[in-house]
Amino acid sequence: MAIRIIRAGVLTTVQDLGRPMFRGQAVPTSGAMDQLSARLANKAVGNPDGSALIEFNYGGASFFVECDLLIAYSGYGAIFTVNGVDLPCNRPLFIPAGTSITLKENLQGSRSYLAVAGGWKVTEIMGSRSTYLSGGFGGFEGRALEANDLLINEAGMSPLSKSILEHLKSSEINFPKWSISDSRFVLKNEVRVVPAQEFLWFDAISIISLLTKPFVVNAQGNRMGIPIDGPLMSRRKTDELLSTAVTMGTIQVTGNGNLVLLMADAQTTGGYPRIAQVASVDLVACAQMRPNKEIFFKEISSDEAEELYLEREMHLKQLDATIAYKFMIE
Amino acid sequence: MISLQSATNSDILIYFLSEEAVSVVFGQDINEATFKRISEFNALLTCNPFIGFRTTVVAYTTLSVFYSPIEVMQSVLPGSTGFEKISAYLDLLNAEATKYYSLKQRRIEIPICYGGIFGPDLQEIATFNRLSAEEVIHLHSSAVYKVYMIGFVPGFAYMGGMDERLATPRKAQPRQAVHAGSVGIAGKQTGIYPLSIPGGWQILGRTPIHLFDINRMRPSFLEAGDEVRFKAIDEQRYYELSNLKDGHQDH
Incomplete structure (x- = not known):
């Protein structure tokens, strides 16, 4: 082939x-x-x-x-x-x-x-x-x-x-x-997030905005990360974060208060405060977002995120069995 | 936020990083004791991995542990979520860790050819700090450095220990490409470029060692916890070492 x-x-x-x-x-x-x-x-x-x-x-x-x-x-x-x-x-x-x-x-x-x-x-x-x-x-x-x-x-x-x-x-x-x-994995404009370790470094208004206001996918996104435009996040705790691990789905807040969603080719460590972590199951929607798409963030707990992950893996396992059945039995 | 952290009375804090990773906090600032504990814990964990363990990422005050959620959920570790199971394992390991006193640190000497075509900014560093080029080389090659973490690009070591008399701001205009192996200074930090990438560090020399090589079992030459010294070599020795390594001259 x-x-x-x-x-x-x-x-x-x-x-x-x-x-x-x-x-x-x-x-x-x-x-x-x-x-x-x-x-x-x-x-x-x-x-x-x-x-x-x-x-x-x-x-x-x-x-x-x-x-x-x-x-x-x-x-x-x-x-x-x-x-x-x-x-x-x-x-x-x-x-x-x-x-x-x-x-x-x-x-x-x-x-x-x-x-x-x-x-x-x-x-x-x-x-x-x-x-x-x-x-x-x-x-x-x-x-x-x-x-x-x-x-x-x-x-x-x-x-x-x-x-x-x-x-x-x-x-x-x-x-x-x-x-x-x-269809289980349909693209929506709602992205579920788990509060990240520096979530409370931001003031109440910023957090309310994060979880209620629309955000827009910036056209400058690439395989490393996707800038997301919207209300600026302002800090109540202004400490410098010592560089620490980040991963795909981590949402960092840059110096001027903008969000950057880290994707597949992102650096492994970073020094910007992390406001949220996108639920693994919703990274599909993030990878598919077109520039200028409007999205909303919804807070879930880490336990819920894990539950969603395991549920999806179970469906995918069942799918394997279905495909094998269609072609191996006939 | 309490739900995101492990509820134990141990002296480490564990938090959710993603469905596939947790971070363990060992301290609040950069210091020798935290550095030592992270190095020891990392060695202990990588020698005694749990089922589903993938890798660790060491940073200044944290150790992040990456794993396969499915394998962890299938394990018999106590807890009803992956996060609880991993936390239980790490807490147990932390209690064990106190029984281990010292870790044999890897001591690594890295040859550097200072100045000339390999170190175009040596004079700028010297002038900025009111030193001679020889003094810069002497100060840079007589310190003992500690690798706090590997980050930024594959194989890049964040090292502490540079003599502050060498501190120099980054170049006003970054270079389009800095040759792999180039040794630079940026502010109070010194580091080696593992890949040829754009960069604004002041370059004072180059090592013939490949800091990152995809053909090695372990592509990164340095790892967190290493103790590093630099040794000044001349241009002839640089080429000899380049030839020893890959059989052709490295330009």
Whole structure:
């Protein structure tokens, strides 16, 4: 299976679920910004969740299918099309060699993921195939994809992927009637947050504003972080914070009172006070926020955040069983 | 906020960082005793990890512990949430920690070629501090430094211990790219660039050692808790060491 990039689009990189084991050495986790969509795309082709896939931002990219493909795409940044006809997302797609696929902008979100049976083949570095652009390593030669790059899949396919391929193999585009429903994870404009350690460093009015007023996603966001515009947070405790650990989902308050939401490629430590931590389940919505989107923050407890996390993992486990059943039993 | 912190009578404070991490607070400011406790606790934890343990991030007064929530929930540790289970384990380990007295600190010597093409700002540092270039090199290479934490970019060590007579403000205009291995001063801090990145530190030399190398099992050369000394070497020795390491000259 192979594709050749025709147009790379805006920042297209190879990612997986990242390298969480190296944060102690100040290596950001990296990996897919929207880990849920990435996992759904992999599941749809029978891959383990951590297989390498391609992360696209918005529409505009296109690629040529050099050899027959078993792929799936997920996410909300683009709709994959062939000759102007939409391909369905969240289900396995058999695409014969010679097809050109173009990504049409989807105004619902910003990022899409393309999985291939076996996973895209790139060198594993520090236990991950994710691109870390600032460090210049990982993914496809440590850089974003460019026109003419040739990507092929890993040789070892899972038994489930082989079975899906057998079911769908054809001389034309073919896919099953069902798709994975991601309605449990619908994009909302409410982002649930847990108060972070420096929450009470801010005055009451600021905290009330944080939890009631609308905020707007700034266009300067990238894989490291997303600035969020809105009421400025003012401090009642003006101590200097000694640099300490931060993580994806941490909302820092900069010197002038603005919010910055840290994402996949963010530094591992920081010295800005942390006002809140986005619930892990809502990082999907954050990764998909388009510039100028209006959002609201809602406070939940750390126990609730953990509960939501475990609930989602349980649903995803059930999904694995469902997909396996559809293709292994028939 | 009380719900976010562990309710025990131990002398550490544990708080929720995310569904996959907690932070342990050992003190309020940068000092030798806190530094030592964090180093010891970190060593103890990494030698005795709980099921689901991933990694730790050491900082000035905190140690953050990253884990897999699913594996932790499956463990038999006491508690009904992942946070409670981890807190229980860390509190227990902290009680044990008092039985361990000293930790063998890694002592590391890093060769630096000062001045010339490798240290374009050596003279500026000397002039700013009313010292000679030789005095700057002597002061910089005779101190003993402690690595408080690794942060900022992969493999970057926040080190304490620089002689304050060397303190120099950052350059007014940052450089577009500072070569990996460059040793710089910014205010009262000294540090080494592990990667070639833009930066505004005053550069006084360069080491042939790769502070961050993705080909090593442990890519970061330094780790929190290390004791570091710098050794002045000449340009010839710099190239010899570069050749020893990777078989080609490093420009």
